[in-house]
Amino acid sequence: MYRSILFAAIAGFCLFRCEISPAATPNFVIIFADDQGYGDLGCFGSEKIKTPNIDRMAKEGRRMTNFMVASPVCTPSRAALLTGCYPKRVGLHEHVLFPQSTKGLNPAEHTIADHLKGLGYATACFGKWHLGHHPETLPRQHGFDTYLGIPYSNDMNHPDNKRKSRVSSDDLWRNPNSAVKYWNTPLVENETIVELPVDQRTVTRRYTDRAIEFIRENQKKPFFVYLPHSMPHIPLYVPEDAYDADPQNAYTCVIEHIDAEVGRLIDTIRALDLAENTYVIYTSDNGPWLQFKNHGGSAGPLRAGKGTTFEGGQRVPCVVWGPGRIPAGTECDELMGTIDLLPSIAALTKSTLPSDRKIDGMNLAHLMTGESGETSRDEFVYYTSRGALEGLRQGKWKLLVKAPPKKKPSAKLKTDTNLPQRMLFDLQADVGEQKNLADAHPERVAELEARMKELDAEITANARPPWTK
Structure with a gap:
């Protein structure tokens, strides 16, 4: 009897040790820029913007060159990242939330933070949330132990989004005091507004300060930090020491400031001797807001930008860093997306996801670590910024079926604008989506359109509701 009890105790202790061993509980940091384009990092081809810290991450880690966001x-996009689902599956596909919105991410959803908190991780979110500003939908209802950030975009005003600035972006940049004069965006700590308006000149640095503080406090246990920066979403601001008064350099200043803050965070991880047990993922929520020109970014070789289902709107830069875990100086051109992070993180922690719900993400951890793996993503569904089904990627092929314009057909147009426009691209040969092959491959178009509708029908039939007030 005594020997049985002793054996059980030893076995239980070993199991406990296995669960908390560094090999099974690596730390995770996800840095999520806002509206940063594919071509806005040195390691992704920018010749104007200097990003030495993120470039070093790429040199010591892995560039994911075919990395997609779900909107x-x-x-x-943020709902997809945290839940591993297409936004339509979790009811947050119909554009963005505003200060007057009455819905948000349902607390019943299982997020990355929920998953890691269940494994004993300390979890924190510092930055732009934008998944509901009501107390029932803020980060602490979704697995995060602590939160500091803005609840929606930095061009939105508390409480009803009225009294918005009509000053030009260039004039706002020339007057840094406009950060607190023309905007009324709140800074929230946990569920309480602690600064109104938030000083957007210093907020990028303050997010990083809190992330560094959190890592220091939790260095003896596994941690997850979600760091969704407010920038470079307009309006653009930086602290005085990073400021160049020329508005033509506004966007460059903001990205270079973010890069410097990434450097501070990585330096902290190194100094605490945590580098070999930490994954840091740097990416963006969507492509660049091109209409703002010198206040928007670049999609590099990709077509279009934010708000579109062309690659410039949804293919984003991604760098994965983890010395000893990520092969240095490598790149991966396999298809992967933010929806794959939750199941990949579960695999890296040797844990399983709940079986009571469908998610769309796949375990593609091997693409991050450079190891061999049997699974791969061959398909990806494209939805518009308003949540309408618009396309499908399958292998190298991408089909977009764009609805006809709502305006009346112009007499000058020879084609029937009442018909949907079908675009077929070979992304392997034409990543810039310049050559429409739809007429040359009608069978392929038909196959992809049928499959696109089939996948959407399943998502629609099994969609889960958002939280509503």
Whole structure:
């Protein structure tokens, strides 16, 4: 009897040790920029913007060059990242939330933070949330132990989004005091507004300060930090020491400031001797807001930007860093997306996801670590910024079926604008989506359109409701 009890105790202790061993509980940091384009990092081809810290991450880690977000705008994209689902599956596909919105991410959803908190991780979110500003939908209802950040975009005003600035972006940049004069965006700690308006000149640095503080406090246990920066979403602001008064350099200043803050965070992880047990993922929520020109970014070789289902709207830069875990100086051109992070993180922690719900993400951890793996993503569904089904990626092929314009057909147009426009691209040969092959491959178009509708029908039939007030 005594020997049985002793054996059980030893076995239980070993199991406990296995659960908390560094090999099974690596730390995770996800840095999520806002509206940063594919071409806005040195390691992704920018010749103007200097990003030495993120470039070093790439040199010591892995560039993911075929990395997708599930929506070309904020709220749906963030919902997909945290839940591993297409936004339509969790009811947050119909554009972005505003200060007057009455819905948000349902607390019944299982997020990355929920999953890691269940494994004993300390969890924190510092930055732009944009998944509901009501107390029932803020980060602490979704697995995060603590939160500091803005609840929606930095161009939105508390409490009803009225009294918005009509000053030009260039004039706002020339007057840094406009950060607190023309905007009324709140800074929230946990569920309480602690600064109104938030000083957007210093907020990027303050998010990083809190992330560094949190890592220091939790260095002896596994941690997850979600760091969704407010920038470079307009309006653009930086602290005085990073400021160049020329508005033509506004966007460059903001990205270079974010890069410097990433450097501070990585330096902290190194100094605490946590580098070999930490994954840091740097990416963006969607493509660049091109209409703002010198206040918006670049999609590099990709077509279009934010708000579109062209690659420039949804293919984003992604760098994965983890010395000893990620192969240095490598790149991966396999298809992967933010919806795959939750199941991949579960695999990296040797844990299983709940079986009571469908998610769309796949375990593609091997793509991050450079190891061999049997699973791969061959398909990806495209939804518009308003949540309408618009396309399918399958292998190298991408089909977009764009609805006809709502305006009356112009007499000058020879084609029937009442018909949907079908675009077929070979992304392997034409990543810039310049050559429409739809007429040359009608069978392929028909196959992809049928499959696109089939996948959407399943998502629609099994969609779960958002939280509503």
